[in-house]
Amino acid sequence: MAEEGLRQIQALYAIEAELHGLPPERRHAERQARSKPLLVALRDWMEAQRRRPSGKSDLGKALQYALGRWDALMRYLDDGQLSIDNNLAERLLRGITVTRKNFLFLGGDTGGERAAVIYTIAETAKLNGHNPEAYIATVLDRLAKGHLASRINDLLPWNLSPEAQAVAVG
Template sequence: MAKAIAYGHKRWISLTRFLADGRLEIDNNIAERAMRCVALGRKNWLFAGSKAGGDRAAAIYTVIETAKLNGLEPQAYIADVIAKIAGDWPAARWDELLPWNWRPTVHNVAEAA
C-alpha cells in the first residue's frame, strides 16, 4: 500500500491534470487499444525475411493505420490508390491520394454498397 501511495504522490500533478482540462483522458486506453494489433503481431513480424521486408511491412501497416484514423476502409483505399497509380494518375496530383484528402470514386462507392 505504501508503494502505491508513494507512486501516486510522486506523480500527483500528472494524475490530476485531466481534472483541469476536460479534453484529457484519465487513462491511455484509447492509445493502447490502437496499438494492440502491433503487440499481437510482433512475433510474426520477426520473420519478415529481411530488413527490407520489415521496412515494407512497416510502411504498409502505417498506410493501413493512417487510413483507419481517417475513417477509411483500408482495403478499398489501397485498391483505389494502386489502381490510380498504375493508370495515368499525374504525379502533380499525388497529394489527392493521401488518406486525409482521398475521396472514393463512384465505382468504389457502388462496390461498398
C-alpha cells in the same frame, strides 16, 4: 505534490473532452485560448517543483521525463488534428505487437520496414473511414493509371473520400 500535478493535467484532458468532435480549426483556436495558458502554468509549476523530490524517486523521474519532452507535448497545441497523447496509436499498434513473431521472416529489415509502412497506411485509412483493402486498391489503381506525382496528396486517406474510393474501385 503528485496530486497537484495530476489535477493540472486532468484540467487539460477536460478541455480535450469538450473539444472532441469539433473541426480541427476550432480545436486549434480553443487550445490556444484555453489549454496553452494551463500548460505554461504547469511547466512553471513543474520547474519549481522538480528539485523537491529526489531525482531517483518516481516523482522526480516523472518530472524530469515530462520536462525533457516538453516541446513534443506542446506540439498538439499547434495542430487541431493531433491528440494530446498517443493512446490511439498505442491501441492501434496492439494488434501488430501481438503478432510480432509472425513477422520475423519478412525478408530482413527491409521487409519489416515495408510491412510497417503498409500497416501504417491501413490503420490511417481505417481512421479516416476507409476499408483499408479497398483504399489501398484505389490508390494503386490510380497510380497505375498515371496519377500525377505532383498531386499525390490527393490520395492521402484524409483527402480521398470513402465515396470517391467506392467509385474508383466499383
